[in-house]
Amino acid sequence: MEEIEAIVKFDKLRNYLESIGIHVAEASADGYHAVKPGEVTLQAIKDGTYTFDEDGIYLNGSNGVRQKVYLYKRDYYITGYENSKPRMHITKCNTLEDFINNKKFDHYRHANTEEVPVIDLGDGCREVIVKQLPLCGFCRSKLLEEYRKSQKDFFQKESSIKDSVEFVRLLKETLGIVDGQSQDVDADIFGYVKDWEQISRRYRELKKYTCERCGVQITTPWDRQFMQVHHRNGIKTDNREENLECLCIRCHANVDDVHRGNFSKGDNLFRLNDFNEKYPLKS
Structure with missing residues (x-):
């Protein structure tokens, strides 16, 4: 804020x-910490708690901590729908931009972990844990277009991400974290x-x-x-x-x-x- x-x-x-x-x-900034999923609001975006940078979406703590995150729908029909999972957004794609511009941006959460809690609308609004959220198709298209324009490697790498598991793997790889060197840390939204x-x-x-x-x-x-x-x-x-x-x-x-x-x-x-x-x- x-x-x-x-x-x-x-x-x-x-x-x-x-x-x-x-x-x-x-x-201070950067380094991987597993943050607890939290609600994303238009006001928080306006205040700068969330920023859409060239290389991704960031959650910005008041003490300078910046965590790279993805956004996903909090409520989704899962039970009774084959392979139904919320899409993972890692850039300001057309879907997010339309919701934000039309001031209808709600029911979204931030996360940076392989699995997240989702309210299952197909099972009486019961909260379930969902793993491997697939990447939004609009996000992939935007990243590929940015790569064609700039030839920057990170656009190509992120466009090849299939799901939230690969998002976390690439994030750790980018930060220089190797297996056995660091474990995910239970932290608040500021990454403490x-x-x-x-x-x-x-x-x-x-x-x-x-x-x-x-x-x-x-x-x-x-x-x-x-x-x-x-x-x-x-x-x-x-x-x-x-x-x-x-x-x-x-x-x-x-x-x-x-x-x-x-x-x-x-x-x-x-x-x-x-x-x-x-x-x-x-x-």
Whole structure:
């Protein structure tokens, strides 16, 4: 969300929680986390919670976490209909665009897992687990057309995806995750890994809340939110000590172009400006 009033309130709440010793987790962009399916609304799209980028659909957390997801119909006739499953949308195809433009976009969920819960309209609206959601034909056609225009490999790879199982496989492959290296993590919609708060706090304490790049040290308890933990290889489930780096929000925001983009808007930008005002660069 980028409404200024909401950002201010959230930031004040975060500061208050930190001041009484309750840590609010920080996170940065990218890396695979299995997010819980959630409802997608027109308002959330308008607010920027969801964005339709060139390489796919993204769920954007207020702390900079971006998870690549697909969209699917929450309600579907399954029982009594042979091979009936909701279609998986991985780009802003004609179907999604028409629904959004006509303001009739509802009953959709986001997901990034192989199987998802679906309300079976053919069985008294009972929720069932459905695996291997097939790719929407309009999405495939759009991706193939984009590949013909640009010759970018990722368009070709994504157009060859058959279902949600292959979507997850390609997503992990793109992020450099191999079998046995990382397991799916039960996380909320912002991608927070289980126990990440404790891991982050322990590592920052180990480094005495000192930035490993610029050397700035945070001694004021309620300003510890400005010291964050970065994953060097970009894989958020790889929490080995050698893969972690304690960074002030200013250095974290300048790790690479992805981070610069994530810290250029919303709550991240608000906190970055707050930090720069309190801890200006020494000339």
